[in-house]
Amino acid sequence: MATGLRIKTAAELRTSYLRQEMFPTIFCDGCGIGNVLNYTLWAIDEVGLDLDRTVFVSGIGCSSRLPGYINADGLHTTHGRALAFASGVKAANPDLTVIVFTGDGDGAGIGGNHLLHTIRRNMDITVILVNNFIYGMTGGQSAPTTPDGGFTTTTPYGNIEHPMDVCELAKALGAPYVARWPVVSPVQPVKSIAEGIRKRGFALIEMLTPCPTAYGRYNGLKALEQIWRWYREQTVLIDEWEWIEQFGSPEERERLRGKMKIGIFQDTERETFEDRWAALVARVKL
Amino acid sequence: MSTHRELIRRALGPRVQFVQGDDACAYGAVLAGCTFFAGYPITPATEVAERMAEILPRIGGCYIQMEDEIASMGALIGASWTGAKVMTSTSGPGFSLMQENLGYAIMTETPCVVVNVQRSGPSTGQPTMGAYGDMMQARWGTHGDHEIIMLCPASVQESLELTIVAFNLSERLRTPVLVFIDGELGHMRERLVIPEDHEFELWERPRATDRAGYRPFAPGPDLVPPFAPFGSGFRTFVTGLTHNEEGLPRASSATIHDQLVRRLAAKITNHLDLITRYEEFYADDCEIAIVTYGITARTCRDVVEEARRRGIKAGLLRLISIWPFPEHVVARWAERVRAMLVPEMNLGQIVHPIREAVAGRCPVVLHSRIGGELHTPAELLEALEALQWQPA
Numbered sequence: 258m259a260t261g262l263r264i265k266t267a268a269e270l271r272t273s274y275l276r277q278e279m280f281p282t283i284f285c286d287g288c289g290i291g292n293v294l295n296y297t298l299w300a301i302d303e304v305g306l307d308l309d310r311t312v313f314v315s316g317i318g319c320s321s322r323l324p325g326y327i328n329a330d331g332l333h334t335t336h337g338r339a340l341a342f343a344s345g346v347k348a349a350n351p352d353l354t355v356i357v358f359t360g361d362g363d364g365a366g367i368g369g370n371h372l373l374h375t376i377r378r379n380m381d382i383t384v385i386l387v388n389n390f391i392y393g394m395t396g397g398q399s400a401p402t403t404p405d406g407g408f409t410t411t412t413p414y415g416n417i418e419h420p421m422d423v424c425e426l427a428k429a430l431g432a433p434y435v436a437r438w439p440v441v442s443p444v445q446p447v448k449s450i451a452e453g454i455r456k457r458g459f460a461l462i463e464m465l466t467p468c469p470t471a472y473g474r475y476n477g478l479k480a481l482e483q484i485w486r487w488y489r490e491q492t493v494l495i496d497e498w499e500w501i502e503q504f505g506s507p508e509e510r511e512r513l514r515g516k517m518k519i520g521i522f523q524d525t526e527r528e529t530f531e532d533r534w535a536a537l538v539a540r541v542k543l
Numbered sequence: 544m545s546t547h548r549e550l551i552r553r554a555l556g557p558r559v560q561f562v563q564g565d566d567a568c569a570y571g572a573v574l575a576g577c578t579f580f581a582g583y584p585i586t587p588a589t590e591v592a593e594r595m596a597e598i599l600p601r602i603g604g605c606y607i608q609m610e611d612e613i614a615s616m617g618a619l620i621g622a623s624w625t626g627a628k629v630m631t632s633t634s635g636p637g638f639s640l641m642q643e644n645l646g647y648a649i650m651t652e653t654p655c656v657v658v659n660v661q662r663s664g665p666s667t668g669q670p671t672m673g674a675y676g677d678m679m680q681a682r683w684g685t686h687g688d689h690e691i692i693m694l695c696p697a698s699v700q701e702s703l704e705l706t707i708v709a710f711n712l713s714e715r716l717r718t719p720v721l722v723f724i725d726g727e728l729g730h731m732r733e734r735l736v737i738p739e740d741h742e743f744e745l746w747e748r749p750r751a752t753d754r755a756g757y758r759p760f761a762p763g764p765d766l767v768p769p770f771a772p773f774g775s776g777f778r779t780f781v782t783g784l785t786h787n788e789e790g791l792p793r794a795s796s797a798t799i800h801d802q803l804v805r806r807l808a809a810k811i812t813n814h815l816d817l818i819t820r821y822e823e824f825y826a827d828d829c830e831i832a833i834v835t836y837g838i839t840a841r842t843c844r845d846v847v848e849e850a851r852r853r854g855i856k857a858g859l860l861r862l863i864s865i866w867p868f869p870e871h872v873v874a875r876w877a878e879r880v881r882a883m884l885v886p887e888m889n890l891g892q893i894v895h896p897i898r899e900a901v902a903g904r905c906p907v908v909l910h911s912r913i914g915g916e917l918h919t920p921a922e923l924l925e926a927l928e929a930l931q932w933q934p935a
Contacts, residue, residue, distance in 0.1 A: 276780075279791065309776040314621070325780055325792060330773040332624060333782035333792075334617065335647050341614035345621025345629075346773060348605050349579045353625070353774045371617075374610040530607075538600045543545070543553045 270298040274308065276328045283322055287473070287481055289440040289466030290320050293387055296443055296464075297323075297356070300450035311354040314343040316363035319394050320387035320466075323358040337367030340375040343382050344530075351381070351531040354454065361388040361402040365423050369401070372423075376430040376459050378530040383453040383460045386423060389468035397471030405515060408475035427461045428523045434460035435522040439488040440467070449521065458529050465492065465517065495520035548740060550602045560735045564702045564728040565632075567735055568658045569594030571706025572630045574737070576745060577656070578604035579627040581618035583611055583637060586670040587726035588660035591632035612637035616644035616657075623653045624781065626772030628710055632658035634726075635677055636667065639684070645719055646685030647783045649807060652717040652760070652768060654748055656709045659721060660729035663915055672915025673727030675837055678892040681721050682866050688804050690811040692818055693721040693866040695836045699733035704743070705863070711746040712818060716810055717767050723865070725888065727917060728838045751777060760803075761788040766810035812867055820863035821872050825851065829858025831930050832880040834873065834897055836862040839886050839918055846923040853924075855931045865893060873900035882930040886910040886918045906933070 265273070271280075275298075284290050301308075308329040315321035317336035324331030334342045339357050347355045364372055364386045375382065391409055392398040398411040401421040408415060427435045434456040436449040446464060453460030465488060473479040478487055493501075498518045501509045545553070551573055562570075569591050572580070580595035592608070599606040605622070609615040615631045623629045633641060638659050648655050659681070663674035677684075681693050692712055696702040706722050713720040751757055751769040759779040760768050768788075771777035784792040785800040793799040811818070822840075824847055831850075833843045840861040850857035860876050862869060873896075877883070882905050885894045894909045901907050910926050912918050 276791075278789075309778070310774050312624075312773045325782065329778050330624075331780040331782075332621065332773075333780070333784070334620075335643050335783060338613060338617040338644065341609060341617030342621035344607065344609075344614075345579070345581060345618030345623075346625055347621075348581075348607050348618065349622035349627045349629075350625035350774060370610055371614055374614070534600075534605060538603055541600050542603055543550050543601045 265299070265302060267295065270295065270302070274298050274301065274328060275326050279326050282326060284319065285470040287467060287469035287484065288319070289389070289464070290323065290387055292440040292443070293320065293385060293464050293466060294323055294326060296446040297385060297450055299447045300454060303447065303451045304454050306354055306454065310352065311356065312346050313356050313358065314339050314346065315358040316360070316368060317394070318360040318363045318392070320358050320360045321363055337363050338371065339363065340368060340371040340382070340384070344375055344378070344380050347380050347382055347531060348534070351535070355382045356454065357382055357384045359384060359386050361386065361390065361423070362392045362400045365421055366401045373430060376427055376432045379431070379433065379458045379527050381458055381529045381531055383450070383456070384462070385450060386461060386463045387466045388423070388463050389466045389472055391468055391472040393468045393471045397475065407472070409472070424461065424463050424518070424522045431527060432461055432523060433458035433525050433527045436461070437463040437465065437517070437519050437522065439465040439492050439519060441485050441488045452524070458527050465519070492517050492519045495522065547602065554598045554601045555737055558737050560737070561732050562699060562735050563590055563730055563732050564696070564699050564724050565590035565660060565730065566594050567699045567702035568632065568706045568722060568724070569598065570735070570737060571703035572656065572710065573598050573602065574703070574743070575628060575707045575710035577628045577630050577710065578602070579619070579622040579629040580631065581607050581609050581615040581622065581629070582631045583609055583615050583633070585634045585637045587662055587673070587729045588632045588634045588658065590729070591658055591660070595630070612640035613644060616641040619655050620644060620648050620651070620653045623655050624773045628654070628714065630656040630658065632660065634660050634662045635664045638677055638680065642684040646687060646689065648719045649685070649689045649691070650783050651781050652807070653719070654713040654717050655719050656706065656713055657719060657721050658706070659723050661723060661725040663913060669915050671726060673725035673729070673838065673888065674913060674915065675725055675888040675892070677723070678865065678889065681723065688808065690808045691721065691866050692718065692811060693723055693864065694820070695723050695863060695865050696728065697837055697840045697861065699728070699731065699735050702728065703735060703737070707743050711744065714748040715746045715767070715817065716814060717748055717770065718811060723837070725838060726915070758788040759790045760786060762806060762810070766806055766813060815867060818864050818867065819869045819872070821869055822861040822863060823859070825856070825858035826860070826876070828856055829879065830856040830881045831927055832858050832860055832876055832883045833886065833923070833927070834860045834862065834876070834883050835886050836865060836893065837888070839888055842918050842920055843886065843923065846920050846927065849920065849924055850927050855927055857927055862893070868896040868900070870896070870900040873897055874902070877901040877904040880905055882933065883907045884910055884923070884926055884930060886912070886923055888912055888917070
């Protein structure tokens, strides 16, 4: 796809896919959520999705505002429950494409249980989880993903809790498609979101996304150049990570500590809830 | 090729059955056209889910067991937005978990039916025993200003019939409707006659027809906005935030919030003629009235007959729709009677709106029973006799 990618300009994407009356967005300067929207629209364009037959579902939080900007059916639900609502949409009408926007607090914190069970059922839903390490909309409290030692308004002396790795969790639960990318490079996320949409089954694309206003200001990541450099330095491609773990020197292995693996964690096939339900109905219907 | 109605008939089986209240709620839902159920097991409501799990795939519907009651309510709302008629069932603890999403359904005008087979609380309480402990939670459990519709059957037959009514009201007014029974009625077996299709009406939610200029939350003349299901090309944005008629967030506008929330309440209170249901015995010459609801009303019917034999001019007002509270009906009785006895299987919940409606016109005496047992006729008779001899 890298060669075939037909890059539409932001203005073209905006005219084709967005609700003009919703602009300007609520996002702060330097926020990465706009990039995630941009990448998602590129992917949608690439896949050729019919927006009349696509439903965007979200919970509560900054990233959960995204469905409001897209000119399609949207369900902006309660905090943490996007996947439960999305499961209802998909189970009741499997012909619709369902895309979920959620955050780290929404999807992995309050909604963590729904994440486990939606993956277990293997609902054919694409989830774009925007991880900014913090509860941004409420002004910057610690999240399940806040890095070890990270400063937030509720961890003023540094975070003592171990952060959660959502992708490793999704992989362990058997999600057919799992990927994590930082927003600093557009091509891989666009490709992964498109693959996630095409994948029959649950797809999770975690986007590491800066929040200069809430996370950045307490952790020396407020200026754009700083942020983007940090995301490049703190992320390691899965292949490289595994190579270092296997063959790296003790110093190289030590340098992995606190960093984040990026890349495609899983790409496999698994029967979906909808397909199995349809088979069951075919078997027992009167 | 069978029609959907024929499939439903075959899935439900014989016309006359000996079944539980829980079963009857499931049957009523299927007859009403319910094709989607999301739920979570909980005593004493589990049999509703079990019946739906058996029936729905046989008629081409969908049953999904969710990870908790929060998810059940969420899935229900998602499914309703595809245009399906939807239901869930639960009991006290699960109903507590559903409150936030119940409010979301009210705010987003999403039709759905919730059956609550009540048990005793607080907390886990008495899982296998009947009680009416959620009567006020139903009214005020979810946060914010709102109206809710609740129906309270007193028999297995009525559980089926009122579940159909619940779907009709929910679709017609685009709002959640609650069917409240209890563990006693839910697990009690009685003769059930499954009505023929011509014996009941089915109402559908108003549908949007024109895409051009469609505003998803612009109300029709009866304050209910026409509905366009997801996937129909109307491109509807649905949010629990305060929204304008286009459905777009306007959370900081006092005017829009005021208009929206007052309309959501008024679309229900303006339709009391569709909602309000009650039953009266010996209303004409009643001096001492029993006012009650649910399974307790069945004991009270016998109590009133026995009291009459003993020379007490007793009567019974059985409330069938509890919310919105039928204030005018209770007020009318208060004009005529000397006293009201209110037996409840809780420490006093519906006695409060009753007292508000009576407004001091006659004494209102609560007779509570908790612990999972029904009121005995003897104790209620004694309470009536005490009121009979009380000086005016």
